[in-house]
Amino acid sequence: xxxxxxxxxxxxxxxxxxxxxxxxxxxxxxxxxxxxxxxxxxxxxxxxxxxxxxxxxxxxxxxxxxxxxxxxxxxxxxxxxxxxxxxxxxxxxxxxxxxxxxxxxxxxxxxxxxxxxxxxxxxxxxxxxxxxxxxxxxxxxxxxxxxxxxxxxxxxxxxxxxxxxxxxxxxxxxxxxxxxxxxxxxxxxxxxxxxxxxxxxxxxxxxxxxxxxxxxxxxxxxxxxxxxxxxxxxxxxxxxxxxxxxxxxxxxxxxxxxxxxxxxxxxxxxxxxxxxxxxxxxxxxxxxxxxxxxxxxxxxxxxxxxxxxxxxxxxxxxxxxxxxxxxxxxxxxxxxxxxxxxxxxxxxxxxxxxxxxxxxxxxxxxxxxxxxxxxxxxxxxxxxxxxxxxxxxxxxxxxxxxxxxxxxxxxxxxxxxxxxxxxxxxxxxxxxxxxxxxxxxxxxxxxxxxxxxxxxxxxxxxxxxxxxxxxxxxxxxxxxxxxxxxxx
Numbered sequence: 311x312x313x314x315x316x317x318x319x320x321x322x323x324x325x326x327x328x329x330x331x332x333x334x335x336x337x338x339x340x341x342x343x344x345x346x347x348x349x350x351x352x353x354x355x356x357x358x359x360x361x362x363x364x365x366x367x368x369x370x371x372x373x374x375x376x377x378x379x380x381x382x383x384x385x386x387x388x389x390x391x392x393x394x395x396x397x398x399x400x401x402x403x404x405x406x407x408x409x410x411x412x413x414x415x416x417x418x419x420x421x422x423x424x425x426x427x428x429x430x431x432x433x434x435x436x437x438x439x440x441x442x443x444x445x446x447x448x449x450x451x452x453x454x455x456x457x458x459x460x461x462x463x464x465x466x467x468x469x470x471x472x473x474x475x476x477x478x479x480x481x482x483x484x485x486x487x488x489x490x491x492x493x494x495x496x497x498x499x500x501x502x503x504x505x506x507x508x509x510x511x512x513x514x515x516x517x518x519x520x521x522x523x524x525x526x527x528x529x530x531x532x533x534x535x536x537x538x539x540x541x542x543x544x545x546x547x548x549x550x551x552x553x554x555x556x557x558x559x560x561x562x563x564x565x566x567x568x569x570x571x572x573x574x575x576x577x578x579x580x581x582x583x584x585x586x587x588x589x590x591x592x593x594x595x596x597x598x599x600x601x602x603x604x605x606x607x608x609x610x611x612x613x614x615x616x617x618x619x620x621x622x623x624x625x626x627x628x629x630x631x632x633x634x635x636x637x638x639x640x641x642x643x644x645x646x647x648x649x650x651x652x653x654x655x656x657x658x659x660x661x662x663x664x665x666x667x668x669x670x671x672x673x674x675x676x677x678x679x680x681x682x683x684x685x686x687x688x689x690x691x692x693x694x695x696x697x698x699x700x701x702x703x704x705x706x707x708x709x710x711x712x713x714x715x716x717x718x719x720x721x722x723x724x725x726x727x728x729x730x731x732x733x734x735x736x737x738x739x740x741x742x743x744x745x746x747x748x749x750x751x752x753x754x755x756x757x758x759x760x761x762x763x764x765x766x767x768x769x770x771x772x773x774x775x776x777x778x779x780x781x782x783x784x785x786x787x788x789x790x791x792x793x794x795x796x797x798x
Contacts, residue, residue, distance in 0.1 A: 322350075322698070323691055333358030336712045336719060338696065347719055349697045352547055352664075352710040355577030356624040363580050366620035367613055375613045378405070378606065384615035391622050393588065395557045397568040402594040404587040405610030409546035409575025410438030412585040413509070415604070416542045416571045417442055419589055420507035423596045424538045430494055430508040433468040434517035434702045437509060437544055446509065449516050449702075462503070464494045468514060469522040472657045472668060473676060484522075488529035495537045505539035507571075512559035515547045518701030519666025519708055521659055527563045535570075540593065543569035546585070547664075550577045551625055551713065554635030554662030562661060580621050584614040630713040638662035640717050641709065644724040652731045653740045654679055663715055667707040667727075678703035682734060689730045695723055 321327045329341045335357040338346045348358070356363065370384070378385065389403045406412050421427060429446050431437070436449035444450045448465055451458040459465070467475045469487040476486040495505055508530055514520035531541040548559040549572075556562060560569055570593060575585035597604070608614070625631060642658060645667060649655040656670030656679075669679035669686075683699040686707065690697050698708050707727075711719070735741070 322696070323688065326688075326691075328691075328696075335359075336715050344694060346691075346694045346696050347723065349695060349709050349711045349715075349723060351712055352552065353576045353581050354712045355550055355552075355580050356621055356628070356630060357712045357714040358581075360580060360620075360624060362624055363617055363620045366616045367582065370613045370616035373612075375611055377608065378610040382612045382615070384612045384619065385610045388610075388615040388618045391619060392586065396572065396588060399568060399590050400572060400588045402589050402591055403610075404589075404604065404606075405614070406585050406587065406606050407583045407608055408438075408585050409544075409573065410440045410443055411606075411609075412546065412573040412575050412587050413437045413542075413544060414440050414442050415587050416509070416573050416589075417446075417507065419571060419587065419593055419597050420540045420542060422600050423540060423593050424504070424506070426504035426506035426538055428462045428464060428498055428503050428505050430464045430466055430491060430505060430534070430539075432466055432510050432514065432517065434514065435468075435509075435511065436516040437511075437546075464498060466491045466494055466508075468517055468520055469526050470514075470518065470520045471523060472659065473518070484525035485529060487523070487526055488533065491530045492533045495533055499537065505534060505537045507540050507542050508534040509542040509544060511544040511547065512562070513548045513553075513661065513664060515664075515708070515710070516700050518668070518706045519660055519664065521661060522563070524563055527560065527569075528567045531567065531569070540570035542571045542573065544573050546573060546575040547710070549574050550621070551631030552577070552634055552662050552664050552710070554631060554638050557631065559661070559664075578621065579614060579617050582614060582617045583608075584618055585609075625713070628714070633715075634662040634713055637715055637717055637720055638665065641665055641720040641724070644720060648724065648728055648731065651728070652735060654682060654731055654735060660709070663709065663711060663713060665709040666701075667709075668701075669705045669707065678705040680705045682738075683707060685734065686727070686730055689733075690723075690726065693726050693730075695726055697723075 328346070330338045331341050332339050333348070333354065336348050338348050338358065340346070348354070351358070385405070392403060393401055404415055406415060417429065431446045431448065434449050436447045437443045438447070445460050446463055467487060467490050469483070471478045471480070471483050474487070475490070476483040480486055491508065498505060510527075511517070513522070527541070534541055543560040545558055545560065549557070551557050553559045553562060558572070560567060560572070571587060571589045573585070573587050578584050578586060638661065641663075642660060642665060645658045645665065649658050653673060654669050655667060656673055656676055657668035659666050659668070669683045671677040671679045671682070680703050683705045687697055687699050700706055700708050
């Protein structure tokens, strides 16, 4: 504890923290043996303590682990397997140890490429915890005060069509948001500065589970490249099949979009500290020409690469990408029912097993329901379901579970959420959207047949419907739950 009385680090459920001692698949167990359904951990991508991954790690550790200045087949094999999932021009890999290291290296690559310095980032973005990334993460630096933004950092509006500057009623939100980036570039150039990079998570996580409108990245890339910069796609939280139909979330924008640099972390090693930057040969050669060689002691070591290969094997053998699409669509369907039923649910958005529930006090005004979100997180914990809340107002329930999450898990979670929403709305005087009983469980099959919504897309962005015209009760009762954000 610091002298100020504030902790320097945060834990989940600070008022009643969990001590987790083991985990398996999509479940975590505390020291009392209580089992919790994990809807949080996008790190344990193929499931906690996956036996195949453990076996691969153990086998390699028994043989060799050393720094990456020695040749080893695992490094070459993993680079080949990884780049085979990406567009052809993304062919050069740099292996590092965390998403933060990956994004820091991506900035170095971008700045060396043309000698430019400035970076365009998005509102509410988070890209890592090292100094260079705090500087380009409004999610973090805004907490330091209005003068905390560096002069070489430029913040573009988040392409959020529910809460952003251009919403679902805009005829072309992709172009409208991209024009905002173009304006930033023009203003920057007038001031004698040069753009090195535009960086964005392919779908914003801490920013509120934001799915950019299709076509946005293409237009932004066009403007940024014309200014001599590069496009960095941050896939640290959303890559490796989480979106379902595609292996990478940036592919949701269409086959005609290819980033210049892609960064990866978290799921790449299923919890093992491993990450990667993949770029084009042209950018890599410019980086090498600087004369400052790049070296990372542990990046790409034999054990990390053995684990990485095992993760790719499990994704393929267990069809976890297909599972993300099937279960994700089912989860979105169940949550869409809750949106029609509950005045607290303003928006459902997401793709695959990356889903956000935007809670509101008033559907027409879209007033963020921050206290309600945190109350629900704690109540779900009492029902042994682990979920988190984030976004700029901390009112977004975030679903990003291990990829082995099942339809039964989705059904159980949403039924529990349904009952808790009903309880909360009754306690605060809110009325349901219809006259149906709010305690009826979700009636949906949990087998693959019949579980897809009619015309379900792999990219279900927003399910808004007509805005609620009633005046909703305001939740004002004080709660003991903390209101601080926790990065997950």
